[in-house]
Amino acid sequence: xxxxxxxxxxxxxxxxxxxxxxxxxxxxxxxxxxxxxxxxxxxxxxxxxxxxxxxxxxxxxxxxxxxxxxxxxxxxxxxxxxxxxxxxxxxxxxxxxxxxxxxxxxxxxxxxxxx
Amino acid sequence: xxxxxxxxxxxxxxxxxxxxxxxxxxxxxxxxxxxxxxxxxxxxxxxxxxxxxxxxxxxxxxxxxxxxxxxxxxxxxxxxxxxxxxxxxxxxxxxxxxxxxxxxxxxxxxxx
Numbered sequence: 001x002x003x004x005x006x007x008x009x010x011x012x013x014x015x016x017x018x019x020x021x022x023x024x025x026x027x028x029x030x031x032x033x034x035x036x037x038x039x040x041x042x043x044x045x046x047x048x049x050x051x052x053x054x055x056x057x058x059x060x061x062x063x064x065x066x067x068x069x070x071x072x073x074x075x076x077x078x079x080x081x082x083x084x085x086x087x088x089x090x091x092x093x094x095x096x097x098x099x100x101x102x103x104x105x106x107x108x109x110x111x112x113x114x115x
Numbered sequence: 116x117x118x119x120x121x122x123x124x125x126x127x128x129x130x131x132x133x134x135x136x137x138x139x140x141x142x143x144x145x146x147x148x149x150x151x152x153x154x155x156x157x158x159x160x161x162x163x164x165x166x167x168x169x170x171x172x173x174x175x176x177x178x179x180x181x182x183x184x185x186x187x188x189x190x191x192x193x194x195x196x197x198x199x200x201x202x203x204x205x206x207x208x209x210x211x212x213x214x215x216x217x218x219x220x221x222x223x224x225x226x227x
Contacts, residue, residue: 004158031213042219043159043203056214091158104215106158 002026004107006092012113018080021110023092024073033093033104034067034077043091049075082114118142121204121218130227134191138204138218141185145206145216148180150189153201153220162202163189194225 005024013019025032033048047057052069060067064083069075079086089111093104121138128134136150147166151159163178165171165187171178177190187206191198204218 033213043217045215048213093158103161103164106160108158109156 004092004094004105006090006107006110008110009108010111010113012115013082014115015083016081017114018078019082019086019112019114021077021090021092021112023075023077023107025075025092025094026096026105027073028096029094029105030072030097031095031104032069032075033095034075035091035093035106036088037091037109038088046077079112082112084114087112087114116141117219118216119204119206119218122221123219125222125224127224127226128194130194130196130225132194132225134194134198134223134225136189136191136202136204136221136223138187138206139185140187140206140216142206142208142216143182143185144208146209147207148178148187149205149215150176150178151203151205151217153203155200159203191223194223196225196227199223199225 007022031050034046035043036046037043046059047067048055049069065079067077089109091106091109093106095104119140150163152162153159163176165178165180168180168182175192179188201220201222203220205215207215
């Protein structure tokens with residue numbers, strides 16, 4: 001199993017540009033999560049999906065952020081327009097419905113720098 | 116005040132030492148408690164999972180939960196250089212797999 005795949009691994013962009021982060025969850029996992037990690041705020045849940053449907057987006061910081069999951073094997077997190085304070089590592093995670101641990105499996109993250 | 120507080124460290128110990136990592140929390144509704152380990156430039160991975168109060172042991176790792184004090188701990192016995200990582204505590208109220216609240220993480224360095 002390849003695990004959760006995220007792309008790009010690193011992104012450097014200028015303020016005002018649109019940024020799209022991509023995630024491929026583990027095959028068969030019904031839940032997908034987007035997190036943001038910074039030194040100041042730690043690891044924060046932004047939004048999560050169940051069977052491609054957004055369930056809770058209360059962590060999305062503002063309207064500049066949007067997330068979609070058009071099918072079971074792909075999700076995007078878009079920031080438009082980007083700002084320097086959006087600089088962080090963005091993680092995607094997935095988990096199956098079954099299983100006693102309800103463990104979330106994290107991808108390697110996308111390190112975003114907004115200049 | 117954050118819902119989950121964790122000393123950021125870094126915590127530096129010699130190889131073979133017993134390590135104690137701790138988190139305090141304010142939400143008494145938390146029922147599920149987890150420890151994740153995160154190596155540098157990697158995603159977190161689940162290390163230990165406990166439900167409600169009590170202890171759980173897995174090899175060199177022991178997780179303790181004291182709900183009356185709103186305090187959880189992770190002990191690492193016979194620490195190894197490969198244990199060097201950031202340790203994140205995480206908690207949830209309901210279904211353990213979804214709305215997780217993470218501590219800020221403690222960076223641990225085990226020196227050979």
